Structures are given as C-alpha cells and as structure tokens.
Amino acid sequence: MTQRAKAAGLAAIALTDHDTTDGVPDAARVGEAVGVRVVSGCEFSVKAPWGELHVLGYFLPPGEPRLEAFLVETRAARRHRAEQMVGRLQRLGVDIAFDDVVSEAGAGAVGRPHVARVLVERGASADINDAFVRYLGRGRPAYVEKPLPALRRVTDLVHAVGAIALAAHLGDHGSEGQIREFQAQGLDGLEVRHPSHAPAVEQRLTRIAERLGLAISGGSDWHGDTELGDAHASLGGLDVPLEWLENLEVRHAGVVEQNRRAAASRGGVNR
Secondary structure, three states: HHHHHHHHHOOOOEEEEOOOOOOHHHHHHHHHHHEEEEEEEEEEEEEEOOEEEEEEOOOOOOOHHHHHHHHHHHHHHHHHHHHHHHHHHHHHHOOOHHHHHEEEEEEOOHHHHHHHHHHHHOOOOOOHHHHHHHHHOOOOOOOOOOOOOOOHHHHHHHOOOOOOEEOOHHHOOOHHHHHHHHHOOOOOOOEEEEEOOHHHHHHHHHHHHHHHHOOEOOOOOOOOOOOOEEEEEEEOOOOOOOHHHHHHHHHHHHHHHHHHHHHHHHHOOOO
C-alpha cells in the first residue's frame, strides 16, 4: 500500500484499518524507505442516535497496552458477530463457511465486507453491494446488530494514549447540534472530504468545524481496488491538502502536552 501511495504521488497516508493497528509498523517502515509519511490510525465504531458512527483515531501508538486491550475486545465481538451472520446465511441455504470469511479478512478484523466478498466468490451475490442489499444490510435476513461502545469511551481512550479522534464521513447526519454534542463527548474534529460527500456536504461540515473550532481531515477510504464507488475512492483519488495534516499535528501536540502536564501533576512535579 505504501509503495502504491508513493506511485500515486502522495506525501502522506493515514492507515486506519477497522479495530486494529497491526499493519502500521510495516507500512511505516516501507514509508520511511520510499519517502511517504504514514500516520498511525484506526477506525472505531461507536453508538450514535442513528445507529453507528465511525471514529478515526490519528497518531495512535501501535501496541500500547490500553489501546490493544480495547481492540482485542472489539475484534472478538466482531468475530462473534460474523459467526452469527454466517450461521444465518447457512440456515438460508447459502453455501458459505466461516473459515473462508476469516481467510478473507487475513490479519485484519473480521467484518461484514469480508462476509460479502465470500458471498461474491461463492456466486451467491453479484457484487459487494448486492451482498449487502440481499443479505447483510440492516433489516436483511443475515444482518446481526453490532455491539457498540459509547463515543466517550473511545475518545477518552484515544486521548489517554496521546492521539486525537475525528468523526468519519458524517454525511447528512452531521447537523451542528449533533456535532456539538459529539464535541462535548471529546470529539476533536470532522472528516469533511470523503468519496460519499457531495461538495455541498463538505462545505457545510467545514463551516461547522470552523465555527466550533474543530479540526478537519479527508481521505479516500480506500478498501482495495474491488471496493470503489460512492463510498470508496482509489488510493490517492482525493486531493487532501497537506496543510490539513499539519493542523492535525498541532492538535495532536496539544493532547500530548496535556497528558504530560497531567502526569506531572499526578507525580507532584513542579514545572
């Protein structure tokens, strides 16, 4: 991925796999060799008034014990959910095995996209979208509700390990009142540029972020070349200003300094 980012002319990428930072160290090593900055990240899922909100953690320290304990717990819940979905599909007469879903996920956290890919490989669905429409989307016969933590739990964790948290691809859910509530629960910013965001949506979210003093970010949400379209762009398919990353770094430095001061205060150190 990092070498492809270099070929695409990118100066930096954020690796934000769902519920894992396992791929970050290798990506960072390759990035250092080819001259592409790799921002360590992760995508979390949390409860929201409409069901589910995705939260991007940026500048996370891979392997940090508190972070890893949370992610292990989350991946176990995702695996159990995928097992339940496969069981429902099997009862519907669909030829699918859970081991194939695990193999499809590889080192990543198991999720619905991996079940969908196996459905396509088995010929049970025409494509990823069809798999969700027929089987895996909310209200469809193989759908299983995801257990989700509260936003505050995730933002507290992200800040505790010295990172920042931004709401991903809010789309039409991003009313200013709702975003104010998220900010009160520890949210640091908004992903305003995303393949699913029309220009008007990006402009509206940017204005809200400016009024509330929130950071902004953007990304292709690349999930591989087989999942492009309205929700995912090609790697490097969106123009994201380097200035946005620099502003995120300033925000990150503030969290690190706040943690340092808090630790010094607990230790009785006078500065």
